[in-house]
Amino acid sequence: MPLDSWFTANLACPVDHTSLTADSAELVCANGHRYPVVDGVPVMLRPDVPSTIVLADASLQRARGAGIDQRAPELYLESLGISEDEKRGVLDLAAAGSAIDPVVAYLIAATNGLMYRHLIGSLSAYPIPDLALPPGSGRRLVDVGCSWGRWSIAASRLGYEVLGVDPSLGAVMAARRVARQLNLPNRYVVADARYLPLPADAVDVTYSYSVLQHFSFDDATMAIGEMGRVLKPRGIARVQMPTRFGIRCLYHQARRSFRDATGFEVRYWTLAALASTFSRHIGPVRFEVDGYFGIGLQRADEPLMTPSLRRVLHASEFLKAISRRFRPLIGIADSVFVEATARA
Numbered sequence: 001m002p003l004d005s006w007f008t009a010n011l012a013c014p015v016d017h018t019s020l021t022a023d024s025a026e027l028v029c030a031n032g033h034r035y036p037v038v039d040g041v042p043v044m045l046r047p048d049v050p051s052t053i054v055l056a057d058a059s060l061q062r063a064r065g066a067g068i069d070q071r072a073p074e075l076y077l078e079s080l081g082i083s084e085d086e087k088r089g090v091l092d093l094a095a096a097g098s099a100i101d102p103v104v105a106y107l108i109a110a111t112n113g114l115m116y117r118h119l120i121g122s123l124s125a126y127p128i129p130d131l132a133l134p135p136g137s138g139r140r141l142v143d144v145g146c147s148w149g150r151w152s153i154a155a156s157r158l159g160y161e162v163l164g165v166d167p168s169l170g171a172v173m174a175a176r177r178v179a180r181q182l183n184l185p186n187r188y189v190v191a192d193a194r195y196l197p198l199p200a201d202a203v204d205v206t207y208s209y210s211v212l213q214h215f216s217f218d219d220a221t222m223a224i225g226e227m228g229r230v231l232k233p234r235g236i237a238r239v240q241m242p243t244r245f246g247i248r249c250l251y252h253q254a255r256r257s258f259r260d261a262t263g264f265e266v267r268y269w270t271l272a273a274l275a276s277t278f279s280r281h282i283g284p285v286r287f288e289v290d291g292y293f294g295i296g297l298q299r300a301d302e303p304l305m306t307p308s309l310r311r312v313l314h315a316s317e318f319l320k321a322i323s324r325r326f327r328p329l330i331g332i333a334d335s336v337f338v339e340a341t342a343r344a
Helices: 005-010 055-061 084-096 102-112 114-119 152-157 169-179 219-231 249-257 271-281 299-302 307-323 326-331
Strands: 020-023 027-028 034-038 140-145 161-166 185-190 203-208 232-241 286-289 334-341
Touching: 005 020, 005 185, 020 034, 034 055, 034 161, 055 169, 084 102, 084 249, 102 114, 102 169, 114 299, 140 152, 140 219, 140 334, 152 161, 152 169, 152 203, 169 185, 185 271, 219 232, 219 271, 232 271, 271 286, 286 307, 299 307, 307 326
Parallel strands: 140 161, 140 203, 161 185, 203 232
Antiparallel strands: 020 027, 027 034, 232 334, 286 334
16 A cells, blocks of 8 residues: 555654655655555654563564564554454454454453453444544644544544554554544554654644553653644643542552552552643643543443443543532542643
């Protein structure tokens, strides 16, 4: 598939932020940094820095033509971060001609939360959430850590020009397939949230859900700084994060004896630390509750939920409504949105 000229016109080298040109099956910057293009998708991961997740390394390897799972090369199974049993399930769904993308059917719990585990392999509809943003009117939004693109789809339906960014080549390819299935013009690129392949002041909104919580505090701070760099003056960063004193979050911290997180485990931030970090790197901050009793619960997903999960959702929505009037309740929310406005 030929490379969309939009990428050369709008992306930038993630190392030095210089412009790019297309050279055969690669993008090249003026300083000679080269990035492979796989079936029309730029893979702009930096090989010179440690990755935040091992599937990024698999994406780079696949982009260079190595480590290919020959059972279904078009599904990029090697870069999904799923088990061998789950890969077999993806293959079975693909062979059966599922109306739901088979990769999405097996990424659902990873992207929507562990409470969605009952849907793995049996998803009947794409769970597209409600996006609490004003109409896009053609403004540009970058979905950082987009996975299969549920928030990208929500943004596109609101009228944003969407670029989805994720380190998983397999997830990005699934996102592109789903966008095409739904007749949406979204674009996707394989890249690292800490090194966004965009020039400064390039986008109106940076959005991220259930991503930075898995980064070390230093890596998350780098990614927040990158969001600030690429935002236009007065642009908005809207990022979901778990909190240290949320009811369910405290339970999970207790289960690991309150030790420091390692690897891809969730990090729990205080509201004060979030406010300080986002304010320092982007601009003025406000908080909004995303949910209680867990991370990932979305009202739009209610038709897909079990009866017990619906009860949890209703309790969360009840407390969320109260928190809009009684602001101290934000302090025990499990999941919050941090919204920061870039300085002019």
